[in-house]
Amino acid sequence: MSIDDAINFEDLRKLAKRRLPKIAYDFIEGGADDEIGLDRNQQAFRDTPLVPRYMRDIDGIDKKTELFGRTYDAPFGISPTGLIGLFRPGGDLMLAAAARDANIPFVMSGSATCTVEELGETAPEHGWYQLYAARDNAISEDLIRRADAAGLSTLVVTVDVPIHSNRERNARNGFSRPLKMTMETRMDALSHPGWLAGYLKNGLPMFSNWLPYAKPGATADDIADLVSQQVTAPLTWENVARYRELWPRNLVIKGIMHVDDAIKAAELGVDGIVVSNHGARQLDRSPASVEVLPAIVAAVGDRMTVMLDSGIQRGSDIVTALCLGAKFVFTGRFTLYGVTAGAKPGATKALDIIGREIDLTMGQIGAPDISYLGEDFLYKPLPRNY
Ligand SMILES: Cc1cc2nc3c(=O)[nH]c(=O)nc-3n(C[C@H](O)[C@H](O)[C@H](O)COP(=O)(O)O)c2cc1C
Numbered sequence: 498m499s500i501d502d503a504i505n506f507e508d509l510r511k512l513a514k515r516r517l518p519k520i521a522y523d524f525i526e527g528g529a530d531d532e533i534g535l536d537r538n539q540q541a542f543r544d545t546p547l548v549p550r551y552m553r554d555i556d557g558i559d560k561k562t563e564l565f566g567r568t569y570d571a572p573f574g575i576s577p578t579g580l581i582g583l584f585r586p587g588g589d590l591m592l593a594a595a596a597r598d599a600n601i602p603f604v605m606s607g608s609a610t611c612t613v614e615e616l617g618e619t620a621p622e623h624g625w626y627q628l629y630a631a632r633d634n635a636i637s638e639d640l641i642r643r644a645d646a647a648g649l650s651t652l653v654v655t656v657d658v659p660i661h662s663n664r665e666r667n668a669r670n671g672f673s674r675p676l677k678m679t680m681e682t683r684m685d686a687l688s689h690p691g692w693l694a695g696y697l698k699n700g701l702p703m704f705s706n707w708l709p710y711a712k713p714g715a716t717a718d719d720i721a722d723l724v725s726q727q728v729t730a731p732l733t734w735e736n737v738a739r740y741r742e743l744w745p746r747n748l749v750i751k752g753i754m755h756v757d758d759a760i761k762a763a764e765l766g767v768d769g770i771v772v773s774n775h776g777a778r779q780l781d782r783s784p785a786s787v788e789v790l791p792a793i794v795a796a797v798g799d800r801m802t803v804m805l806d807s808g809i810q811r812g813s814d815i816v817t818a819l820c821l822g823a824k825f826v827f828t829g830r831f832t833l834y835g836v837t838a839g840a841k842p843g844a845t846k847a848l849d850i851i852g853r854e855i856d857l858t859m860g861q862i863g864a865p866d867i868s869y870l871g872e873d874f875l876y877k878p879l880p881r882n883y
Pocket of ligand 1: 524525526538576577578579606607608609627655751773774775776777778806807808809827828829830831833
């Protein structure tokens with residue numbers, strides 16, 4: 498199968514898997530501990546059926562969506578994912594360019610392998626920046642200042658990595674600092690020539706945003722050391738209040754799962770939250786984000802923009818999240834597999850697949866535009882004793 502033949506998430510996942518050595522593929526696909534959360538994220542969508550309405554005019558389905566005063570062509574964007582350059586050299590900016598061309602937002606990771614300045618050049622209107630707080634506040638504040646100077650509209654602060662999680666695939670594969678390269682890992686790399694050629698040409702990808710904070714002449718490895726010393730960092734509501742003072746435009750907190758945390762964020766003047774369990778990569782025993790979404794929307798939906806990610810593998814998952822009250826939805830692995838498998842055309846392919854599946858679902862349920870999506874489509878079984 499080639500990227501042109503891919504018709505769904507699963508095809509993109511298989512193509513990405515074929516391109517990557519196991520150590521890299523497992524880093525993307527893996528969850529924490531027993532990986533219960535990965536299944537739960539999908540099952541929660543599957544357990545939420547949509548009830549179709551018929552005899553409506555659904556000609557010319559329109560999925561344009563307003564978010565923070567801007568109209569995007571679709572109700573979804575690209576979640577921040579770190580280390581993209583390891584899977585596809587230049588992949589961060591390929592995703593950014595694909596998002597720009599599709600008129601949807603792209604969130605650059607705090608562990609990106611390009612800089613905010615490059616993002617500002619590639620996708621000034623569609624690029625958002627995700628911050629991982631550094632132990633040294635001066636670094637966090639400088640990153641925020643640089644994202645502002647690059648003209649980016651939205652700062653996303655990820656709060657669900659208080660400590661690193663237990664990812665056992667990484668431990669078994671030797672994907673750690675320092676990297677443990679066994680004979681098996683080397684042989685595996687040799688049997689993935691497409692990936693290997695990119696790696697040999699470009700070398701180890703660099704967390705280049707962090708270059709100014711490293712010692713002069715720092716290598717990619719030195720910078721990776723710096724990042725691992727600085728992140729994770731203690732992060733409290735005081736930090737969020739400070740970021741609110743520093744950041745003049747849309748401030749989003751990513752990783753909120755509890756109603757009271759959502760309320761606190763609203764009280765601090767945060768513009769939006771992404772309800773997310775980090776794609777089941779942090780707390781394995783977390784509920785699916787879509788399970789906690791309705792209560793959060795009920796508590797703060799009229800005060801701030803509630804968005805969602807984690808577990809999106811079909812356009813119908815996005816439609817379901819919107820029916821449950823999310824204003825916007827993000828995808829992590831879906832688009833990451835696209836760019837890994839097929840560079841920028843692969844990223845565009847992923848966006849096309851998702852967009853088409855959203856159109857099909859909206860057509861099937863009788864929703865000509867996004868404003869129709871709501872609880873009317875949610876299946877509410879009568880109580881058993883009725
Ligand atoms: C390989 C990988 C790297 C990630 N890196 C980051 C990151 O740097 N910052 C962040 O906030 N979230 C990161 N995430 C989490 C995503 O932003 C997102 O929450 C998650 O992937 C959504 O779940 P999904 O992959 O099922 O769509 C990462 C996820 C993956 C798969």
